[in-house]
Amino acid sequence: MIDNQIIATVLVHLFTALIQLVLPRKTVEQMILSIAGCLIGFLLSVNLFIKILDGGILTMNAANWEAPFGIVFVADLFSVTMVLLTSVAALAVSIFSAVGVGRARMLYGYFPIFHFLIMGLNGAFLTGDIFNLYVWFEVVIISSFVLLTLGGRKAQLEGAVKYMAMNILASTFFLTGIGILYGITGTLNMADLALKIPLIEDQNIVNLTAIFFLIGFGIKSAVFPLYFWLPSSYHTPPSAVAAVFGGLLTKLGLYALFRFFTLLFVPNEFLKIVFLTIGVTTILTGAFGALIKTNIRRMLSYLIVCHIGFVIGGLGLYNKMALVGAVFYMIHDIMVKTNLFLIAGLIRQLRGTMNMGKLGGIYAEYPKISLLIAVVLFSLVGIPPLSGFWPKLFLLESALFNHSYFYAASIILGSFITLFVIAKLWSEVFWKDASLDEMVVDNFKALKPGRKTLMVLPIAILACASLFIGLNAEFIIQVTDRIANEMIDTTPYTRAVLGK
Amino acid sequence: MELLLVVLIGALYASGVYLILRRSMVRLLLGIILLGNGTNILIFLLGTITKGKPPVMAADMSVFTDIYADPIPQALILTAIVISFGLTSFAIVLLKRVYALLGTDDLDTLNTPQEEDV
Amino acid sequence: MKSVILQSASRYLLPILLLFSVFLLLRGHYYPGGGFVGGLVAAIAFVLHSLAFGTAETMKMLQFTPLSIIPVGLIIAAISMLLPVFFGLPVMTGLWIEQPIPVVGLVGSALFFDIGVYLVVIGVVLTILFTISLETH
């Protein structure tokens, strides 16, 4: 089936970036191009999403070589959902960047690299070939290195070194895994692998291979005990960058884990225990860290870790309800975490710091912005009926049903600590009086009204997306339910790709 | 011969891991390069190796008549080599910047405490 | 670093290596070689030149910044990738001119793609090395 539309969501960012590269000194044009590109990307992915939702899985054989001989792109509901969320987040961040990222960074390629990053994410979600996935991973990694170091501040470089070392290690594991998989099956196509792997006589080798992918993607998704790069680096780059990272990068790792461990390697008892243990420890680690951090972005970094634990645990339970919960959680998390880092950027613009001890008085001064932010904060906590509540319900239900009481307890603890730190953040940053001994630097007031809108609009867009997810939970559940079905029964996927 | 390569792969991975566990950033980078080399040889070996039969057809042929080396691992390794060149060169320059900023390549000193955040 | 022998050697080596790199690029479809290898060899030719004469001299000779080659190469490669779409084919499908051309052989979109790769590789390698060497000296 020839359907170039699948790849259009990737190409639009490629060409946006290329045009921007030709205009290196024109930051305003780049800005406009960036927003336009993201908007087109968003429309394309909405279109694609609707198409997949109404129809079935679509594929595209790059270079017109039949799968499994060429590289195939597969748009199933899971990947398309991720693409759609990525494009929403990208749109918001590109608008925010117009004000949130300084001109100096724009002159040195901020926008093209941002688009390369989004392109890489979309490509990774859509590809049906493991080596091609590796290439997309590398696109993402190198773009994130550059975005992380862009500006070259001390903290940024320190974070980047750790980020780099651990992410390259992750790639090494991933590539090793690919080598072994090719060695035992002679193919790189995921659907083909899904058919060939169960036929291998020595399943021990398959399990061994699975662990390489587990470690590789585990590092990318920042699970315990592989998460260290995340709290080392996420507090350093500009908030627009941190928003993309916080919302999407770890989700790419999770996406890959879910893809590999539902399609290629179905978790056996041992792997289930490993995933569950990882889930529980990740939740606890994140919760403990978030509890004690007083810098907003450091705290958010740990909250990311904590909530990844929720999702991984869902994979460990490996039943339909848990998978629905896990995927729903990812959907919710992408919207909210992206937004929270943008909010952190806005707070910094308002007060010139992200240290909770020095912050305060925003509620008195900007009541409407505060209320907007409150909606996002409580979505994260999962106050019903906001978006975080529903997936937690699924996960908790599944955990209790399967007698995974440790996991259930850690979900409760993680949720409670999230609630507590978010309430603390609200009380410190918004309620507390602006401390008088510190000179408050309000860079926001000085902005022109149009630029103020550019900062608040993306937050409002994402908040609306969260509200939509929360109040329209039934729709999201239907989508995730289908995704979970696709994960459990992979024959539609392989049939769509291989035609048999 | 495969066994010798197996030993070599083990040695490359082991030295790579050993080097990335050092305090010096130069060694970290060398370790990463060695790990990359190890992975490449692993892919090469597991894709079955063939002596003296490159996957290139003779000028007057349009199909292969003889056995030939598996081209896929070669293509993969080529891509991987080039990609890791991109990554390492960026990393090497990062090393340079870190050194210019801190005056050392000691990885243990790369810690700005939370209190100094803005 | 600026030894006389190296200078005179590289003066002759530069054109020869460049020619060789183009040769590698064009015949890549039939023999070992291709855009990557060609681009790397060409880059090494310039690097040698810069080692002999100094980076500033090489930059002067090039008359354009290596950074600007990168988008050019990327765009060539991207267009040859996108071209089949306008013929209703999937992205990246090979398009061929059926008449063989002397020396090069059959010409198709793959060749343009390879040329794009060639240019990108030159641009990238030179950007990295020249930026550093200009900074260091």
Add this chain to the structure above:
Amino acid sequence: MLLIILLGLITSCLLVPLGKYFRSGRSVFLSLLPAGLFAYFASHLSHIGAGNIIYESNKWVPSLGINLDFRLDGLSLLFSLLITGIGTLIFIYASSYLKGHQYLDRFYGYLCLFMSAMLGVVLSDNILLLFTFWELTSISSFFLIGFNNDSTVSRKSALTALGVTGLGGFFLLAGMIMIGEIAGTYTIRELVTSTAIIREHQLYPVVLGLVFMGAFTKSAQFPFHFWLPGAMKAPTPVSAYLHSATMVKAGIFLLARFTPILGGTPEWSYTLMIVGGITMLYAGVHSLFRTDLKGVLAYSTIAVLGVLTFLIGLGTKEALIAASTFIIAHALYKASLFLVTGIIDHQTGTRELTQLSGLRKVLFPVFIAGTLAALSSAGLPLSFGFIGKDLIYEATLAAGPQLAVLLTIVAVSANIGLVAAGFMAGIKPFIGNLPAQLEKVKMPSAAIWLPPLVLGILGFVLGSLPGIVGDYIISPTVQVLSVEAVEFKLKIWHGFNTVLLLSATTIIAGTIVYFFNKPAISKTVFLERFNRYTPHYFFEMSWGAFKRFSSWYTDFMHNGYLRSYLIRIIVFAEILLVYELIRGGPIHIDYSKLIPISIHEGVNVLILLGALYLTVTTTSRLTAVVGTSIIGYAICLMFVFYSAPDLAITQFTIDTLTVVLFVFVLFNLPSFLVIPNSNKSIIVRDGLVAGSFGIILSLTAIKVLQVPTEKGISEFYGEFAYSLARGKNVVNIVLVDFRGFDTMFEIVVLSISALGVYSLIKLKLKTSEKE
């Protein structure tokens, strides 16, 4: 009913843009909302009073079984009327009490939100829907407690309250999910029919524990009661509304709702009776030691909540009647007392009992309101409180031969405390001599003294005509709570019996306690000596320890040393891999499949190993780089041996370029690795970790080599390379055609890294520059 619930929510949303019009006295018009709702619910009195239940159902999230199912039965009607009725008075009161407050509109916004949420709790017919509203009450309470957000104490109290009720909420959620799982439904209507399944399930005690956690935290039962006195930092209308009349009773409501589902077992009864009993005694005693008016009221509220929990635990028909009646009685007189306290605070600027006296001379209507409320709280005949108290004693006396005496003693002693506390709050500030500094106190506007007076009078009106309440509200409520049919009448007069004697004893003893227990600072100080033994202290200490542990753990795990992170990652990978390797059993090598070694290959590998050794051990940076490059060239040679000419050329050029790059960069680095890294044990440890990693990889490779390789795809490439892709160098064909996409984005990777290098070198932001 959905609309009824949403009205408050909509109003609160509308207040965001329209708030500026409601910051003045105009805000009093907002009380039309609760008043209207009250009228709506009141209009259902006769219908519900006849024992009918109104259901309403809207689809929301059917996949989870969460729908907007509502029910209006006696129990929900009782609470709805309290919420809207007292709400109306509070809305009127607040418009005057917080007059001129710059955030008055926000206050009403939160209040409307709360009212919606609370109505949602009592009207839900689906337990998860109930939970949804339950959490919303916690959140709105958080915002209201912290309303005076510039005060540190307010913020801390708000956080404590949210922490305690929030934690309870999560437990409740788990409990509800388990109930739903056992019974297969979340609808209360259906749950009532599957009582037996739930009660006999092995997880019943766990479910019970979880639900109790939710109810106890919300209703401030011992040992979770400590958030409630703190919550008194909220403006007085909030204390009156949320923290005495309605929200804290949500826990009681929950227990009542679950009585027909979970109740009646010994576990249920004894837990509730014990916890309720401890709470009422503990809080009753505490209330006598307080000198802050709100403190007195807070503890007496806790005591009442204890009584209610106790009665629901008792669970007999009499007890349930008593509980329902007492909820109304308490709501009326306690809200009134709070409002009186608010007026005193508002007009005199203090709530300290030791400084207040003689206020009847300046605040006469308030004095009347306070006295009426205090008398109702004491249970004087003709007051509604009297009927409530009577019923309590009736319930305890009917509890069965062994228990009756004990329970009655407990109930009487708690009630004595309540009587005294009521007098202290409602009468004490008004009698005696008026101190000079209070002579200038002015009468507030009618909007502020009418609500408590209305409540006070209502207490006596209902007390004189108990039949109305009894027939229309209490009897349908009890009907919902108990399984069998109930027939009863509320009466003023039961004749001379034990109950009357007990009531009289209570009032007399309470009065005596009141006269002998003079409020004094010294008592509060005395009480503070026991602070170390209170649950609050215990929770604070545990929370502190938990935080210290978190801090230690986080610093331990995330210590800032890259190498310690890396070693943990590697070791984790090794553990998993070794586990799988061991499970796989011994490895067999089929030597016949292997290619023989030739000399030059062997020599090449030896060179490689030598260079590797050099790279790892040298202390000179340059030597290390040279070693790495030798490795690269040797690998290149290997590619030549094994028929990979393209790879060989690429490896050669890339290796050369890497070395050049390294040399450029090392140019201004010191030439020796001077970092002290010589700690023997660390080197040995790292060596072991690295060595085992190498061995694991080697073993894996050997295992994989034993698997026969499929070559279907590469054969396809070979076959069609020329015919379809027009080329003879298959590797190149793969790169530009078969897998051209890889190459396309590989050059993107290269380009990005070049851009990155460029910006990394050229762009140096100063710290002062913005993000």
